[in-house]
Amino acid sequence: xxxxxxxxxxxxxxxxxxxxxxxxxxxxxxxxxxxxxxxxxxxxxxxxxxxxxxxxxxxxxxxxxxxxxxxxxxxxxxxxxxxxxxxxxxxxxxxxxxxxxxxxxxxxxxxxxxxxxxxxxxxxxxxxxxxxxxxxxxxxxxxxxxxxxxxxxxxxxxxxxxxxxxxxxxxxxxxxxxxxxxxxxxxxxxxxxxxxxxxxxxxxxxxxxxxxxxxxxxxxxxxxxxxxxxxxxxxxxxxxxxxxxxxxxxxxxxxxxxxxxxxxxxxxxxxxxxxxxxxxxxx
Amino acid sequence: xxxxxxxxxxxxxxxxxxxxxxxxxxxxxxxxxxxxxxxxxxxxxxxxxxxxxxxxxxxxxxxxxxxxxxxxxxxxxxxxxxxxxxxxxxxxxxxxxxxxxxxxxxxxxxxxxxxxxxxxxxxxxxxxxxxxxxxxxxxxxxxxxxxxxxxxxxxxxxxxxxxxxxxxxxxxxxxx
Numbered sequence: 001x002x003x004x005x006x007x008x009x010x011x012x013x014x015x016x017x018x019x020x021x022x023x024x025x026x027x028x029x030x031x032x033x034x035x036x037x038x039x040x041x042x043x044x045x046x047x048x049x050x051x052x053x054x055x056x057x058x059x060x061x062x063x064x065x066x067x068x069x070x071x072x073x074x075x076x077x078x079x080x081x082x083x084x085x086x087x088x089x090x091x092x093x094x095x096x097x098x099x100x101x102x103x104x105x106x107x108x109x110x111x112x113x114x115x116x117x118x119x120x121x122x123x124x125x126x127x128x129x130x131x132x133x134x135x136x137x138x139x140x141x142x143x144x145x146x147x148x149x150x151x152x153x154x155x156x157x158x159x160x161x162x163x164x165x166x167x168x169x170x171x172x173x174x175x176x177x178x179x180x181x182x183x184x185x186x187x188x189x190x191x192x193x194x195x196x197x198x199x200x201x202x203x204x205x206x207x208x209x210x211x212x213x214x215x216x217x218x219x220x221x222x223x224x225x226x227x228x229x230x231x232x233x234x235x236x237x238x239x240x241x242x243x244x245x246x247x248x249x250x251x252x253x254x255x256x257x258x259x260x261x262x263x264x265x266x267x268x269x270x271x272x273x274x275x276x277x278x279x280x281x282x283x
Numbered sequence: 284x285x286x287x288x289x290x291x292x293x294x295x296x297x298x299x300x301x302x303x304x305x306x307x308x309x310x311x312x313x314x315x316x317x318x319x320x321x322x323x324x325x326x327x328x329x330x331x332x333x334x335x336x337x338x339x340x341x342x343x344x345x346x347x348x349x350x351x352x353x354x355x356x357x358x359x360x361x362x363x364x365x366x367x368x369x370x371x372x373x374x375x376x377x378x379x380x381x382x383x384x385x386x387x388x389x390x391x392x393x394x395x396x397x398x399x400x401x402x403x404x405x406x407x408x409x410x411x412x413x414x415x416x417x418x419x420x421x422x423x424x425x426x427x428x429x430x431x432x433x434x435x436x437x438x439x440x441x442x443x444x445x446x447x448x449x450x451x452x453x454x455x456x457x458x459x
Contacts, residue, residue, distance in 0.1 A: 002304070002307075005300070005301070005302055008284060008347055010347070032343065032345065033325070033343060036304075036343045037324060037325055037343065039302075040304075096420070098402070098417060099340045100325070100420065102337045102338060102401075103343075103344065186419070
């Protein structure tokens with residue numbers, strides 16, 4: 001299968017890339033692991049592809065005192081080995097396959113907004129901030145407000161995801177990712193990322209990100225709030241998880257009914273929280 | 284657009300249309316037909332090649348994305364190990380697939396071997412599960428995978444004894 005014809009540019013700087021992206025029908029290309037299939041199926045027919053792989057300021061993981069910045073070009077394989085949180089390492093390792101992880105990038109995974117993408121669930125659990133650059137300069141969007149629907153985000157056609165910013169894990173914090181795969185494609189039928197921070201055995205901060213369930217990955221806000229202040233006993237977790245589908249339009253398809261998805265979402269969320277808690281306790 | 288890259292150690296210069304997929308450049312322009320097109324939807328891994336030493340799916344990449352990079356296809360693989368280690372001219376991974384019946388129709392084999400090549404750089408002694416996870420991006424419809432797993436482990440043993448990685452670099456050198 002051959003993509004429809006397009007022009008190709010490979011800018012070396014961010015300014016140059018933004019100039020190209022301001023052209024009509026322009027589309028950014030990072031690792032291409034989601035975009036290339038769309039091009040070949042002709043579900044996307046951009047007039048101009050802007051290959052951003054050479055732009056140094058979009059690359060690399062930078063740790064500050066409290067926060068860490070993941071450049072948009074950080075590849076899944078690098079996140080799987082040196083991601084700052086376990087939930088990120090596990091979600092990166094669960095993404096695609098070995099070859100896809102070599103090329104796929106975190107910026108691309110976020111901008112593509114697959115409703116079953118693994119990394120969005122991890123980033124939602126961690127309360128990441130999406131740094132966006134465009135012709136009007138920089139803006140920041142909390143990841144919980146970034147995804148609008150299947151393959152839809154708040155990103156404008158002339159904007160780029162520049163980086164993802166997250167807190168660094170501190171003492172008493174832990175996280176994990178659990179996933180039920182569609183056997184053939186490997187995509188998440190359900191995926192849940194969880195983060196907790198404990199002080200003297202009590203949960204003082206938490207985050208839950210859900211993917212594969214609704215029309216877009218989402219943060220389970222009510223469930224998260226219900227975890228805070230508890231000791232994360234089985235009963236506490238069960239109470240919180242009663243609210244995990246709140247606000248989600250739970251999808252059903254030939255692989256999993258909406259009822260089954262909802263059930264498995266609670267099961268995997270309980271496992272993810274247990275995994276996060278175990279890490280927080282140093283187990 | 285003008286594309287320059289190295290393929291199996293040779294410098295290649297070609298004028299390509301931007302929409303040319305890497306696999307089509309290899310097969311149609313360079314006549315390196317060892318790299319296969321299986322599914323054309325980036326699921327099956329038959330088109331796997333090494334880009335700067337690491338496995339990628341050449342049907343899921345534009346040729347221009349490989350500008351200035353180095354590619355290795357199955358045709359160039361055996362050249363990477365010293366001559367005494369080649370069995371009838373084959374790389375230890377190729378020889379192990381041959382000896383362990385790691386193939387029947389053989390269509391997935393070049394991709395399998397190059398994915399395994401990537402895996403064994405990271406992990407010189409993988410368990411069954413680690414091999415299966417390592418080749419999860421490659422589909423075989425004949426063997427049931429068991430002889431493939433065995434072949435990868437046999438080749439891993441040969442390479443460990445020789446003290447080299449699958450690309451012929453001494454273990455502990457070459458940045459790994």
